[in-house]
Amino acid sequence: SCFRASEFVPEVVEDLLYRKGEKGDFRGGGRFRKELEEVPQEQRRLMSVLREHTEALNWQGALELWNTEVPKDAGEEWHVLSRAVLNCLCKAMRYDEAKEVFHSMANRDTVAYNQMLLMLARLRRFMEFDQLLSRMDKEGVARSSVTYCNIMTKCKENRDWQEAVRTLEEFKAR
Numbered sequence: 695s696c697f698r699a700s701e702f703v704p705e706v707v708e709d710l711l712y713r714k715g716e717k718g719d720f721r722g723g724g725r726f727r728k729e730l731e732e733v734p735q736e737q738r739r740l741m742s743v744l745r746e747h748t749e750a751l752n753w754q755g756a757l758e759l760w761n762t763e764v765p766k767d768a769g770e771e772w773h774v775l776s777r778a779v780l781n782c783l784c785k786a787m788r789y790d791e792a793k794e795v796f797h798s799m800a801n802r803d804t805v806a807y808n809q810m811l812l813m814l815a816r817l818r819r820f821m822e823f824d825q826l827l828s829r830m831d832k833e834g835v836a837r838s839s840v841t842y843c844n845i846m847t848k849c850k851e852n853r854d855w856q857e858a859v860r861t862l863e864e865f866k867a868r
Contacts, residue, residue, distance in 0.1 A: 733775075737775050740759060740763055740775055741774070741775060741778055743759060744759060744775070744779060744782060745778070747759070747782050748778070748782040748785060751782075751785060751786045752782075752786075753782055753783050753786035753791065756782035757779070757783065757791055759779065760779045760795060768798075768800060769800050770800050770801055772800070773799070773800065773803075776795065776798075776799045776800075776806075777799075777803075777806055780792055780795050780799070780806055780809050780810070781809055783795060784809040784810060784813040785813075789813065789819070792809075792810060792813060793810075796810055802833070803835060804835055804836055804838050804841065807826065807830045807835055807841070808838065808840045808841055808844055810826055811823060811827060811830075811841065811845075812844045814848075815845075815847040815848040815851055816847070816851070818851050820851075820852055823848050827841075827845070839865070842861060842864075845857075845861045846858055846861055846862075849861060
């Protein structure tokens with residue numbers, strides 16, 4: 695299968711960079727490596743701190759970092775760091791905080807949507823899940839295989855086997 699840089703969550707970025715050759719090569723690795731190498735050194739330091747916060751589910755630490763280190767008008771150059779903060783908040787199931795970070799992001803891509811969708815499915819917030827998925831489609835953000843897995847997670851949590859079958863058929867037709 696083919697991996698794309700946008701499919702990886704920020705917390706594994708550094709691991710992937712320094713593990714080249716360990717598990718074999720993957721397509722897209724060069725582009726992904728280039729994307730990370732373009733992240734300024736200060737943001738790399740912050741990413742390392744965020745990684746520790748995420749592993750410990752220390753959402754307060756991630757949010758404090760977001761509020762003190764990231765400019766309020768953060769542009770595209772802060773995208774990787776914004777996704778890392780969002781990832782920590784979503785894993786900690788902090789809906790309100792994650793929603794605030796998500797809406798303030800300059801670029802809401804497939805990965806950011808997928809992080810939010812998985813959290814909403816796990817929190818059983820099905821109406822918000824459907825609204826966010828609809829918004830993703832309206833904004834022209836491409837669905838990935840992870841998006842379909844998140845839809846299936848929602849189906850499982852909602853015990854909606856009919857939607858699960860429809861989702862599986864839609865995914866197979868891609």
